[in-house]
Amino acid sequence: MVPSRFPAKITLTRLLARWHRSLWSLLFLLVMALFGCATHSETQLPQKGAFEPPYFGVNLSGAEFNTQALPGRYDFDYTYPDVQDVDYFMGKGMTIFRLPFRWERIQHETFDELNQQQLQHIDRLVRHITAKGALVILDPHNFARYYGNVIGEKDLPISAFADLWTKLARHYKNNPNVLFGLMNEPSGMSSELWLEDANAAIAAIRATGANNLILVPGNGFSGASSWFGSWYGTPNAEVLLSIEDPLDHYIIEVHQYLDANSSGTSTTCVEAERLQRFTDWLKTHNKKAFLGEFGAADTPECRQALAKMLDHINANQAVWLGWTWWSAGPWWGSYPFSLQPSNGKDRPQMRLLEHYMQQAKSPSSIQGDQQ
Template sequence: MSGPRLRPLRAATILALCLMLGGAGAAERLPADACLRGVNLAGAEFGRLPGVPNRDYAYPSPETIGYFARTGMTVIRLPFRWPRLQPELNRPFDKDELARLETAVRTIRDEGLVVVLDPHDYAHRDEKPIGSAEVPVGAFAEFWSRLATRFAGDPGVVFGLMNEPYGITARQWLPSANAAIAAIRKTGAKNLVLVPGTSWTGAHSWFAEMDGGSNATVMAEIVDPADHFAYDVHQYLDKDFSGTTPDCSRGPDAAAAIDRLSDWLKASKRRAFLGEFGASRDKECLAALKTLVARVDARPEAWVGWSYWAAGDWWDKTYMFSMQPVGPVDRPQLTTLLPTLRLPDGAPARCPR
């Protein structure tokens, strides 16, 4: 697979080490000019469960990983499914699925990129929410204890607790998130943890008063013994911020939501990661995409970075948000974001100070 003819970025390895440094908060652990900028490589979360690998779902290929490494990206968010990795609660991982996950992580890391592990299950399992009798909080914590044990020795692996919790209140989600973080730290893992809110963790709804309280109020009660976490926030541009239509009519509102959240993060002395956002190839939408990313990049005191949704070998060529190249042709979304990844002389771009 051909792509941007740029030198592979190895600075991400140094960035990963920075993620492990001590200090009073996440802002002190990351240098002001370091940021995570990348893409979701979807595919391992595809298909019905349990599914057959490489028929119903697939991890990203080395060619796709290498392609995005050459762009100057520093991070890959890697979606996968919890039940495939751990078919039974509180039981060992499936050896074959674990091997597939570890191979993908190793390939990403060998390219010099940071990887975000992303259980893409919306805080549910078998349609039952985490925290229910069928999926106890303790089982979720046990899952993360096992997973953290596998990757605790690699500072370039970031632990994203869960993709887009929904159907539960922030007050119901909080004990699960705190229990998972406690289980992770009990293993000795010092990796950065990304903590989502509820209601699909949208920036636009972070302050909305919902049953059980807003994300802004409740998620301020996250407890991390290592004090090394960031919030995982998503933001789309379409009419209902869902990322399900190609329009970008709410682009200005999305940018305003990022600004408001940035102010809250700064005041709270916390940071966030924009784990998902996307835009169609429409000219106005590409402009809105550029604006959204610029708002994040301009506030390094509030954001550890971003990952675009999405790319991956199995996307249909017509998928509106796809950044996966078609033959030798780069997608317009990537072309729009390339200036944020590389300077004109080809050197890695840095976050604004």
């Protein structure tokens, strides 16, 4: 989510060396040659539990709130959702949860050990979600920054980002239902630098022996509708063709809102095709994607625009793994995109989402080659 995306949201502020990455890539390629590994077109999904793709769910917010207070005080400056929130959304048919948190809270200083209190909160949710067969996406919600410094610039070496993912991967690598979302909405940097950051983190993850699915976002807030744009630098459509994963076990994460500038800062919606060109890019380059954030207010024009986008995803399940709505969590209050039930009642958008989740599971909805 773009910083200051909505007044009701608590405000968000904005390694390995190349030869080392190449060495790990060579080692993994040798292992793949000896023992076999799925190609990217045959992305292996988590095997534990009963749920199968497509995966639909919600962001569970709270741990990323209040970036003026870092690391901050738990349940005062920020919070974590309850397991009861998970149960409610699973009862609606959701099977994947994106968990935003702040890098500064889970690692108070770069290269430190992970903060045990934060791990306990995350572990509580991860255990509850994955024990039920659902998936959880770890989401460092930092916009490619740490205390305001950009990853790979002079005050924040890429090795610090790789270290974060080394430690997270070691902790969660034995749970295949944990997906690694490298970073929320990188921005304010060159696309080439973000690629270097991402490849370093991927190399660090694989060096631990983790084969969890990795979600790789693009630069410029990772918007699907701006995938070919140049306002943020070299288009993601060009740069992200050079992602390096020795296991080739990653997908692209994009975000897409439905207001005029696709920022999610308005309750108005414009019915315009936002995903088609990106979907075509996925098919052309044999890649898959996940819609990590999207949301809209409950208005007639927004319902219409939302329905059109969900129709598109349901019709292209061959390249879309699923989505997570932005957002839910106990501290949203009257935020118009919130999916958190209010006084025990469903939010209006839930009915529409339930319809499309049910539709997606019917055989007639699977039209992966639709243009």
